[in-house]
Amino acid sequence: MGIQVHKMESFGTLDGPGLRGVIFLSGCHKRCRYCHNADSWSLSGGEVWSAEAVYDWIMRNKGYYLRNGGITFSGGEPLLQAKELVGLCEMLKKEGFHIAIDTAGVTLSQDVKNLLKFVDLVIMDIKHVHFETFLWLTGETMEITLEFLGFLMNHKMEYWIRQVIVEGINDTIEQLETLEKITHSEYRKKIELLPYHTMGEHKWSADSPITKTDADETSPETMDHLNQALLFFSKNDKTNDTIKSPIEI
Numbered sequence: 001m002g003i004q005v006h007k008m009e010s011f012g013t014l015d016g017p018g019l020r021g022v023i024f025l026s027g028c029h030k031r032c033r034y035c036h037n038a039d040s041w042s043l044s045g046g047e048v049w050s051a052e053a054v055y056d057w058i059m060r061n062k063g064y065y066l067r068n069g070g071i072t073f074s075g076g077e078p079l080l081q082a083k084e085l086v087g088l089c090e091m092l093k094k095e096g097f098h099i100a101i102d103t104a105g106v107t108l109s110q111d112v113k114n115l116l117k118f119v120d121l122v123i124m125d126i127k128h129v130h131f132e133t134f135l136w137l138t139g140e141t142m143e144i145t146l147e148f149l150g151f152l153m154n155h156k157m158e159y160w161i162r163q164v165i166v167e168g169i170n171d172t173i174e175q176l177e178t179l180e181k182i183t184h185s186e187y188r189k190k191i192e193l194l195p196y197h198t199m200g201e202h203k204w205s206a207d208s209p210i211t212k213t214d215a216d217e218t219s220p221e222t223m224d225h226l227n228q229a230l231l232f233f234s235k236n237d238k239t240n241d242t243i244k245s246p247i248e249i
Contacts, residue, residue: 040076
């Protein structure tokens, strides 16, 4: 069947620790109103690679990736191709690669569970903590995201949390504090806020099934304010390591 590849980046520095090969896969169920890779939504919109071909591409720079980095599978949504990735990741682990998955936690199928056995780090993008806003923002419900997060905690998997901050949507202190609390555990190694940008707007088609946000790019002042608040919450979080219920409005 092969792996549907959207694009590849040989030397990425933002998608996991160290210098990494980043494979962006095609296909995503979510229709996020601020998506900067709307051209990756279609599962059949990429170039089909065999697992062996992707492995050979990675091995060209093996020395760099093994030094202090690794390989990251991003998207789109890489978990939609979990079955196709299992064999490839098994080969990579035998060579000693650090493997990361950049995901929104959209499914917890048996194929995904099989894949996670070979994953060292999950970079998890949580769009919002309010159920109704999450649904409006992404086109999907939040329950599977929380189930996926709980699976990571229960199986003691290391994870990073990311959230894109869009002014007027998720830029409140209350939203941020809840995000910190529901994702808190000893296995969370980082929580990172990213400013919304408009560089991907040209990738939206006129017949898109969902309307993109008209928000402006997030200001440095907003990001500084929220990062200072996040630092305070993280230092003072005394909750235990179980999932807390997000706010349901």
